[in-house]
Amino acid sequence: MHKVRSSLVAAVVASLGLGLSAQQAPPAGQQPQEIRVTMPRPDGTRADGPVVQIPRTPVVDQAAHDRGRAIWARECVDCHGTQARGGDGGGPNIIRTTTVNFDRSAQVAGSVLGPFLKAGHKTQSGTPSASFTDADVVALAHFLRQRVNDTMRGSALFTVGDILVGDRAAGEAYFNGAGKCATCHTSTSKSLAGIGKRIPAPVDIQQRMLFPGAGPGRGRGPAAAAAATPGPNAVTATVTPPTGPAVSGVLLEQSDFFVTLRLADGSVRAVRKAPGTTVTTTNPLQAHIDLLDVITDTQIHDLVAYLESLK
Numbered sequence: 001m002h003k004v005r006s007s008l009v010a011a012v013v014a015s016l017g018l019g020l021s022a023q024q025a026p027p028a029g030q031q032p033q034e035i036r037v038t039m040p041r042p043d044g045t046r047a048d049g050p051v052v053q054i055p056r057t058p059v060v061d062q063a064a065h066d067r068g069r070a071i072w073a074r075e076c077v078d079c080h081g082t083q084a085r086g087g088d089g090g091g092p093n094i095i096r097t098t099t100v101n102f103d104r105s106a107q108v109a110g111s112v113l114g115p116f117l118k119a120g121h122k123t124q125s126g127t128p129s130a131s132f133t134d135a136d137v138v139a140l141a142h143f144l145r146q147r148v149n150d151t152m153r154g155s156a157l158f159t160v161g162d163i164l165v166g167d168r169a170a171g172e173a174y175f176n177g178a179g180k181c182a183t184c185h186t187s188t189s190k191s192l193a194g195i196g197k198r199i200p201a202p203v204d205i206q207q208r209m210l211f212p213g214a215g216p217g218r219g220r221g222p223a224a225a226a227a228a229t230p231g232p233n234a235v236t237a238t239v240t241p242p243t244g245p246a247v248s249g250v251l252l253e254q255s256d257f258f259v260t261l262r263l264a265d266g267s268v269r270a271v272r273k274a275p276g277t278t279v280t281t282t283n284p285l286q287a288h289i290d291l292l293d294v295i296t297d298t299q300i301h302d303l304v305a306y307l308e309s310l311k
């Protein structure tokens, strides 16, 4: 039976050109996983295919994952949410999509996500996704692998207690010291006062800390920016043409040729990027995005233990 399944996996995988080796034995302690493959019908629509076993748990490279998380915060989180399960910017849950699942199963991270992004996909900054480097794609792929792993039974996200492994005092010291959190927050200022009571699950505190403003109605992201009264965390931009006055407003969209802004009077204006035009953007949450490049897991856990104690 196992043999039959394995050769089925090999056939399906080979037909997708993913190069996954079904011969490879699962590493000790790692159970095969079942996924349902969708098959193209002759008329071009897709039908549910067989449930197949993928004989290895994809490895998540932690360093690549962390780089991916920073790219995710910059380019994807507003639409797809912190967990890739959908966000208020109109992006769907992508955990079960073919692209994410096959990439997760592929031997080389990014080998399915890469072509998807090369073909062109939306980004928050307007940077064409086709221009992402191979390293960027691999990093995003590792980040998404972990998001899928997090939906599996037994992951830390579902055993919430596991997240409270940090040292509260070390978290407080980092908050007031090297983490520079205290340059913007205090334990009693509006964002953080009573956060441990307001947000009972430590995992949610962690998500809010790593991706502030990304939750529903949090005043960030394309949907929030497009609203007539943008939230306080909306990204703003100033466009300065070579001649004539500068224009400032909430950044709605940016392409190679245009910057679209919502002006203070509520009107929407697309400004052409004539040669010599400069665009400066201000993101009130930039410090949090930068944080993702430097913070370690230990510091994250310590901070969550500290924030959780603010009741």
Ligand code: HEC
Binding pocket: 072, 075, 076, 077, 078, 079, 080, 089, 090, 091, 092, 094, 097, 098, 099, 100, 116, 121, 122, 123, 124, 129, 140, 222
């Ligand atoms: C402006 C909103 C927006 C942004 C930003 C965005 N996406 Fe999407 N994404 C969507 C929508 C909408 C879909 C649904 C299919 C479509 O319209 O392309 C989607 C679909 C996907 C899919 C599913 C493909 C499939 O197999 O069905 C993946 C994977 C994906 N996005 C990854 C990303 C990544 C990675 C980023 C950041 C680099 C990103 N997205 C940024 C809106 C967005």
Ligand code: HEC
Binding pocket: 175, 179, 180, 181, 182, 183, 184, 185, 190, 191, 192, 195, 205, 208, 209, 212, 213, 218, 233, 284, 285, 287, 288, 291, 303, 307
């Ligand atoms: C440059 C200013 C700045 C720095 C530095 C900064 N933050 Fe923030 N932080 C913000 C802003 C702005 C928000 C968004 C306000 C909001 O949504 O409540 C925010 C939101 C948060 C939230 C979410 C609050 C909520 O209720 O959802 C947490 C948690 C948080 N920050 C923790 C930290 C920690 C921990 C550090 C240090 C590692 C830090 N911040 C550093 C500006 C900053």
